[in-house]
Amino acid sequence: MAILRWLGRCRPAGTWTSWRTYGTVNVLGKDYPTDAMTNVSPTILSKLSVQLHTQPAHPLSTLRSLVESHFPAYAHLSSVSPLVTPYQNFDLLSFPPDHPGRSVTDSYYINKDLMLRTHTSAHEVDVFSRGETTWLLTADVYRRDEIDASHYPVFHQTEGCRIVSADAAGMQEIQDDNARLEDHLRRSPILIEDVPHLSPTNPCQPAHDPKHTELIAKNLKLSLNSLILRLFGGKQAEGEPLRVRWIEATFPWTTPSFEVEVFFRGKWLEILGCGVIHQATLDNSNVPNKLGWAFGLGLERIAMVLYSIPDIRLFWSQDPRFLSQFKQGEINTFRPYSKYPTCFKDVSFWLPTDITLHDNDFCDLVRDVAGDIVENVKITDTYEHPKSKRKSICYRINYRSMDRSLSNDETNELHAQVTSRLQEQFRVEIR
Structure with missing residues (x-):
């Protein structure tokens, strides 16, 4: 550790x-x-070597393998170090200098020159520079976040990329693949709500030929529609086709860009983001005269849906009652083994006027004290004193273990540690 x-x-x-x-x-x-800039916590550092996506029979490992099996000719990469430079994570991918993702409130920094990757796209330039043209990379990524059933500061992404020569031979390769994929999808139970490959609000990049971009964007959509059919097909009500919806989006490293949603169990679910790779990324990779696409999907989000896993903390559970339910290569419905009672505690305090406390700072503190025993954290009240300008904040912490019942003494001790750490680290005055 x-x-x-x-x-x-x-x-x-x-x-x-x-x-x-x-x-x-x-x-x-x-x-x-x-x-x-250093803000990484002991709790986060303890996760770096775990790599859930490589553990046999784990739902994230099965989902990773399923995605990889759909792209058998692609290079399959994993176990890449999570340490990257801000230049790799942001600048090489055309993030603007004022992008909020650069903030210490959103990202984990070892120091000003080194951080934990916030997305698998941070490796695009490195992989392209090594000569890979079609590849998948699955890895753990890190973002400072709130505490609830669907958010966790560590999650897992699969990045998929394909580039071809921006000449007649490369475009013919794409056209042939488009014909193959169209034939496959034409004979499949899937309904697709599409948007134009290019539009005034989702334009072609100035350095690209619009006809080439149209072909690449079409190949991206067909490839991902086929993948989504592989993941979700056959899981609808009998006789119901799979419904997929494409939406225009904006990302710093792709243009045009799209998000994809799937209608599953009565609601639309966002599955992934994707687009035509930004020319600057290809230039930074030293791969001239190339054109291609990239996508990134979150494994936890899809696995929670496919396996009916209600709380993202469960992916980190070592309880045999969780782990024994899964086999490598099989997707089955999770069977809850118990619902332990929750115990909520409030902590209310005055914050010094010279201290700024972000919600993610508070959540990191709580994680360091109580780990995954905390189910969620919410602000219940804020107040600013009209004269002193001091700010009062009240947080409600819901303690609930996924594996066992918590005693009152244990919960009280954890909450006392949270309160003590608040006073020590932020000089708060407990109300």
Whole structure:
């Protein structure tokens, strides 16, 4: 397990990290210097070596294998280090300088020059630069997030990419593949609500030939419609076709861009984002005269639907009652083994005027104390004193284990630790 070693001089007051000191942090067996950007927590560092998507029989491993089997000719990559530079994670993919994803409230930083990847797209340039043209990469990704049944600071994505030569031979390859996929989908029980491959609001890139972009975008859609049919087909009510809906979207690293939704069990579910790869990404990869597409899908989101898993924390459970329900290569409905009672506790406090506390700061603190025993965290009240301008916040923490009943003494002790850490790290005044 990774260990934090905080040594040296204190940080300046006025930031949420003012309680920490500069020093080193041990990540996957190696020490790295810390600085004012460092915000990664021990709980997050403990997840780095787990790699649920590689564990046999785990639902995420089965789903990864199912996606890979649909693209058998592609290179299948996994177990890639989660450590990347902000330049890899953002700049090489054309993220604007003011993009909120760069913020320490949204992303985990080892220091100003090193972070935990927030998406598998962070590896696109590296993989293309190695000469791969068709590939899938599955990995754990990290984003600071709220605590509830569908959000977790660690989740897993599969990135899929295909590039071809932007010449007659490459376009003929795409046309032939489009004909094959169209024939397959024409004979399949699927209804597709499409949008134009190009439009004024989802345009062709200036460096690309619109006819080439049309072919690439069409290949992207056909390829993903076929994948979605593989994942969700046959799971509808008898006689009902699978319904898929394409929506225009905006991403820094693709243009045109799309999101895809599936109508499943009575509601539309967002499945993935995708688009034609931005020319800057290809230029940064040193692959001239190429054109292609990329997509990224979240494994937990799809697995929760396919397996009927109600809480994202369950993917991290080591309880045999969870793990024994699954076999590699098989998708079955999760059988809840119990519903343990919840116990909620409120913590209300005054925040010093020189401290900014983001909701994700509070959630990270709670995770470090109580781990996956916390089911959700919600703000129930905020108030600013008209004279002192001090801010009062009240959070409600719902404690509920997925595996056992919690005693009142255990819950009280955990909550006392949360309160103590709040006072220590943020200098709050408990109300």
